Amino acid sequence: MLQNLLSNLTSNEEPTASVISLGQIWVDIMMDVDDMPSSGGFTVARSTHPAIGGSYRVLQAASRMGSPAKHAGIIGNGIWGTAVRNALNEQGIEHIGPDRLDSDTGFRLVLRNENDKSFIATYGAESQGDESSFSQLDPQPGDIVHISGNSLMDHSAAGIDDFLHEAGNDPHQRPYRIVLNPTNSLHMVSDHLLEDTVLVRPIWSCNRQEARTLAERLGVPYDKESGITVGGGFDKAMSQLCESLGSTLRAPLIVRAGSRGVWLREPGGQVSHIEGFPTKPTHTRSAGSCHTGAFCAMLAQGWSMPDAARIANAAASLAIDHNIAGIPNCPGKEEALALLENANKPAD
Incomplete structure (x- = not known):
């Protein structure tokens, strides 16, 4: 199967379907410190790493993997909004969403020492949507619409809910597909919105923590006693979780597990394990956004x-x-396919 995929690569026409994200984009400022300051205390950062965060990483990956990428979220007016716009322009990502002139984009301050991370967030224009935020969005046949769990927890949720109602509950009647990343903070998502999200039957892409959180929120039974730890029945536990959750959702489901790859289930089918690749412990952020963006691009x-x-x-x-400074940096499609091709070659 993989060999056919690689041999057919050159026959594909220039991509026309887009990856459109309804997610939020903000600025991350990571500061490395020796010790976390106590209340009223003071500390000096050894280094500071500003970066564009949120759904930017999904769109960056989609663009680098060869698909037109579009951001449908809100961008503010100010120093942080300017940084977001510059980053999108540099990556060839089109902003098709609203602009706010009365508010700047928000940022996240991340203090990190050897053991912990502490977060301070200021929400800005990206979270100040309403029911009309995505009313002008018109996905075309073949497009992939990405929705981030962060957009389900604030004022933007009204716009997401309105979009889901327009999308309808039959995925076979939609000319486009929806890929949804949930969140570990599902307790902040209303029952009404979560129900609407499940009914739309998107393609769910979760890491294993998000999958367990979603299963618990939906009352899906799974083996909680079998700890999901490498070397401790990991494969069996992941497969069982994917089967139980996917069956309840009645929708395609991917459960990501880092270097172990993913467990995948399509409606009516069996769970399959798609092996990953060894990685070095040199990163401080998850590569989940890169995985989601690349996955969306390939579907498109x-x-x-x-x-x-x-x-x-x-x-x-x-x-x-x-x-780069611990933040995963997505490659181009040719490099990813070359890694697959090398892995598929028989050993000497």
């Missing part, structure tokens, strides 16, 4: 879910190897 280019997941596994592994 016509690959099947299993093949899209294989390519995304390779892209996420390389993103960790290419990390």
Whole structure:
């Protein structure tokens, strides 16, 4: 199967379907400190690493993997909004969403020492949507619409809910597909919105913590006694979680597990494990956004879910190897496919 995927690569036409994200984009400022300051205290950062965060990483990956990428969220007016716009322009990502002139984009301050991270967030224009935020959005046939869990927890949730109602509950009647990343903070998502999200039957892409949180929120039974730890029945526990959750959602489901790859289930099918690639512990952020963006790009280019997941596994592994200040940096499609091709060659 993989060999066919690689041999057919050159026959694909120039991608026309887009990856459109309804997620939020903000600025991350990571500061490395020796000790966390106590209340009223003082500390000096050894280094500071500003970066564009949120759904930017998904769109960056989609663009680098060869698909037109578009941001439908809100961008503010000010120093942080300017930084977001510059980053989008540099990556060839089109902003098709609203602009706010009365508010700047927000930022997240991340204090990190050897053991912990502490977060301070200021929410800005990206979170100040309403029910009309995505009313002008018109996905075209073949497009992939990405929704981030962060957009389900604040004022932007009204716009997401309105979009979901327009999308309808039959995925076979939609000319486009929806890929949704949930959140570990599902307690902040209303029952009404969560129900609407499940009814739309998107393609769910979760890490294993998000999958367990979603299962618990939906009352899905799974083996909680079998700890999901490498070497402790990991494969069996992941497969069982993917089967139980996917069956309840009645929708495609991917459960990501870092270098172990993903567990994938499509409605009516069996759970399959798609192996990942070894990675070095040189990153401070997850490569989940890169995986999701690469996966969306491959779907937009016509690959099947299993093949899209294989390519995304390779892209996420390389993103960790290419990390910048601990932030995974997605490669281009050719490099990801080369990693797959080398892995597929028989050993001498």
